Amino acid sequence: MRILYPSLLLGLAACQIIGDPKDPGNDSASDSTTVEPGTTSTTTESTGTSEGSLTEALPTTAATTEGPACDGLDELTCGSTTGCRPILGTPFEFPGCSPLPAYLGCIVQTDCGATPTIACRPDSLEVYLLDDTCIPSDLEPCTSMLTLCGEACLGFDEQTCAADPNCSAHFGAPHVEQDMMLCADFDSQQFLGCDKLQTPCPPAVVTVCPIDQPDVGFDVSSGCVPPASSPAWTAPSPSARKAPSSTAVCATVVVVASSYRLFALLAETQPDGAALVRRLTDLDAESLLGLSADVVDASADVRVSWEGPLDSSGDYCWSEDSTEDLTGWIVAQGEAYWRAAVGASDEQLMAIAPEYHRERGGGTSSRWNGRTPDLRGLLFRTYKARFADLENYFDGLSRVLDERASEDD
Structure with a gap:
């Protein structure tokens, strides 16, 4: 349910709204490696920021990317080093595997395609599923018929x-x-x-x-x-x-x-982000728009974006974009976590913020393998890849939200 409170906008004049300084800035471009389906060979070419699709991975390696010295750092050091990002992978079924996310290396923080990618360690039986197209330099893209470990x-x-x-x-x-x-x-x-x-x-x-x-x-x-x-x-x-x-x-x-169908889908696929992507690709256009509306409404149930919480420093209120990112992240943790945050006070949201910031800075999720899926972006990309000619995504989302508001009246 989308609830609008225009009158509450008047009460924000005394609270300065600025961007959240803890949010990471724009990432640098990187070299990318394109994989043809069904092969393990790679072709390297100099490109700008690559955008993954839902059908073909565009793996990105950081071997030649300029930036801080990230290669060789352990996971804790990597996660706390500005400009570096740890890479984690979900192991497939190979001898000695563990179902828990494995730390695979540290790379320079860069834009990666959103497509889950399979990577293999050369001269080894190790195979991993990565959340995106960024691959450590000592692994290479590949295909596999194995099932996930466990x-x-x-x-x-x-x-x-x-x-x-x-x-x-x-x-x-x-x-x-x-x-x-x-x-x-x-x-x-x-x-x-x-x-x-x-x-x-x-x-x-x-x-x-x-x-x-x-x-x-x-x-x-x-x-x-x-x-x-x-x-x-x-x-x-x-x-x-x-x-x-x-x-x-x-x-x-x-x-x-809960009336949100989104949470049933998350419970079905969590903590496997790749399983979530696969399920979304099976849905029709109207179902994707409905899930997108669920994200908007469930996020607003936590906190409407124009009522950004007062930061723990007490110096500023979070901007609309930062508030929307935080509440969307809370929704993506699943229904139990979301319920505990519905209607949260500023203090309660600030208690959640450190975990959110750690992950935004390159850390791993406590409830997903690797990182928490960006539901808004994932739903947009899935819809655009298959139904762009049917109805503009944002027009369709506005239509669904308006229909829900009319039903509630």
């Missing part, structure tokens, strides 16, 4: 899952009736499924239900949505955060279903 975990039973270091078991407290209330019984947690090992989920208690069984609910204290479950409910249960005791931790379960 994909086999999805079908394991509890015992097999616990024995595999690449797997992570999910448990949930079943909802039971007690004293005329619906409660979460944390003393009788059940195995809900096995997933590949992944980075920690948001610090929240997430309520989930198995697909096609909306009346069967579980509270998951890890904050993760287990595989083969639908995030139909994701309202945190505050009492469920208490430590389990000899009796059931009982609290009324508040069921709040």
Whole structure:
């Protein structure tokens, strides 16, 4: 739902609005390597900033890019060095792989195409999926028929899952009736499924239900949505955060279903950004516009862009663009994280800002493999690549938002 508050604009005169100085500036151009589909050979040519497509990768290497000395830095040093950017990749299934993102090298910060790219280490079995077209100098673009590391975990039973270091078991407290209330019984947690090992989920208690069984609910204290479950409910249960005791931790379960289809798609694909890209390429034009409208409305639920928060320094308010970037990043973390930030105060948004800034500066995401997808940009590029002749993207987005506003009146 898009809510406009024109009258609130009058209250901003006393707050100076400037750009967020922590946002990184424009990146430099780089050499690029173009890969023909189905081959591993490369051709290098001098270009400006390259823009990736959804059908063909345009890998960029930093071997000859001028700038700070980034090559050879460890991940922590790279992430804290101005002008440098760490490259992480999701391993495919090769001996000794781990499902967690692997640090592959440090490059000069540069513009990269948005297309996920497969890269191989020469004379090795190592194969990685990168979030974009920037490839470290000691890897090369390639193709692969392998599955991602840990994909086999999805079908394991509890015992097999616990024995595999690449797997992570999910448990949930079943909802039971007690004293005329619906409660979460944390003393009788059940195995809900096995997933590949992944980075920690948001610090929240997430309520989930198995697909096609909306009346069967579980509270998951890890904050993760287990595989083969639908995030139909994701309202945190505050009492469920208490430590389990000899009796059931009982609290009324508040069921709040989001009307944004976007969050179901994120839950289905997170933390695999490449899976998100693949799902978007399967959607029709109207579905892409609907998801784009979800991003706009869900971002405004956190904070409308023209009411930028007061920076923690107390010296200025964030600009509209910076506020929009922050709220869009919050939406991309998934429904549980977004819900906790809806209607957030300036202080709450500033508590989120450090993690956002670390990632914007080249750090890795805590909830996605590599970096958080730029949902606005990704949806725009996907639509433009397939439906540019059908309807202008921004005209279509305005139409969908106006239709939603009319329905709400």
